[in-house]
Amino acid sequence: MKEFAYHRATQVSEALQLTAQGDDVRFLGGGTNLVDLMKNGVESPSRLVDIRFLPLAGISETEHGALLLGATTTNSDIAAHPNVRRRYPALSQAILAGASGQLRNMATAGGNLLQRTRCAYFADPTEPCNKRAPGSGCPALAGAHHNHAILDWSESCVATHPSDMAVALAAFDAEVRYETLDGSGYLPLTHLYRPVGVTPHEETALPEHALITGIALPSVATSLRSSYRKVRERASYAFASVSVAAALDMRAGQIHDVRIALGGVAARPWRAGVAEDLLRGAIATPERFRSAAATELSAARPLRDNAYKVVLAQNLIEVVLTELAAAGQP
Template sequence: MKEFAYQRATRVRDALTLVAGNDGARYLGGGTNLVDLMKDGVEAPTRLVDVRFLRLDGVAEAADGGLVIGATTTNSDVAAHPEVRRRYPALSQALLAGASGQLRNMATVGGNLLQRTRCAYFADPSEPCNKRAPGSGCPAIAGEHHNHAILGWSDHCVATNPSDMAVALAAFDAVMHYETLDGAGEIPLPEFYLPVGATPQRETALPPHALITAVALPGAAVSPRSRYRKVRERASYAFANVSIAADCDIRDGVVRNARIALGGVASRPWRARAAEAVLRDGPATADRFRAAADAELSAARPLRDNGYKVTLARNLIEAVLTELTEPTGRAS
């Protein structure tokens, strides 16, 4: 690990000033991803600005009836918050599925949103990687890619986004709030992560040197029966092969509205707009759920070794939507 400066910020303005104009500076939250990347030689910041002592933690009621979650709130605190568990259960479930208890106690909401891919080629500086070294190539396309993207990938990158929390937030149409020296801004979560395209090194729409301050969950049109399901290769501390966050408003056997996002299938949380369109105003039946899954996955482009994800995603969509039709039980 290379030498770096460490400074602790106690005010947002101070944190922004310490990072401004310094491309080698990084904000430090829980450090559960950044420190690992520093150890691997992927990240080599010249300055770390510790933001854990900013007054950006906690969960509060919003004016629209939703919730505002501070960026330095730990994943454990969000997952355990009674209002999150009651009104947005998929978010709590996603966080609990995302990591071990020790990591959840350290990891922050802002850091979770900005964590980098776990692609082995990205994490190895001896390998080419367009995300780490633009223009060097993507060896995963012809190499090891069994857990890489099947949707939205390009010839420049097939890595997946690792965040469980971001999948639930994307399904809920959450809004990310940030601060810069020029003022505050906000970005809807489905627009926060950029399409991979020809510039995989540009992962988010966050302005340079901006600091995430909060995530707002909407108060309207969200059912308290949402569900997050994650399929992984071992029971704990593993990234998703495929995951889903889903919320359906079902009345009199008809799907009035649906929100679905998939994880483990793309470079960003994948909002399943095609599936939602098939479901909306249609019967809540197995045939319609299967048609919705097929509509979404018709755009899938599996690689040599990850075609299983198409079948897995289809089955997962059908299973979770079926759970959400149950009057009581697991989906409640």
């Protein structure tokens, strides 16, 4: 590992100033992704600015009923929080479906959103990879890609985003709040990750050197039920082959509100807006859920070895929405 300087910041302004001093300075959250990447030579920062001692941990409720998750709150604390479990169960379930207890105790909310892809070529500096070394090529396109994207990929990169938490946050219309030396701002989670295009190394729409300070979860109706389901190659300690975060609000037998987000299918959490539009106002039946899921997935462009994800995604949407509809009946 390349030698690096370590600085423990205690004020947000201090962290921002230190990080703006160079392109190779990185914020350190729990370090569960960044430090791994430093060990295998994918990342080689000259300085780490430890942000875990900033006053950014904790979960609070705003006057408008939104829940604010501080950026350095651990994944475990978010998953266990009574308000998260009661109002946003899909988020708690998504976090608990990821990594391990030890990792979730270390991992932070901000770091989870900005964790890097699990594409094996990206993690191996002896291989070409447009995301790690722009312009060097994408060996996954014709190589090992059974767990790569089926939606919205480009010839430059077919990787997926690995975060489970981000998928649930996308379904709940969460907002990512950040600060830079020029001031503060926010991005809807669905706009946090850039479309892949020809610049897969430019992953987010955050301004340069931005520090994520928190995530806002808008208030939801008490009648909105939600659930997260993840299919993976092992029962635990594995990233999603496909996952779904879904929420359903049934009123008088009709679908009043529906949210669907998919993981493991694209370089960002995939909000299934086409299916949602078809379902809103409709009577809930498994056939209708199946048909809406099929229409959503008609946009998929599977690679040579991952067409199984199209069927998997359709089935997951149908099963989870059918269960939520049954649970919502009086």
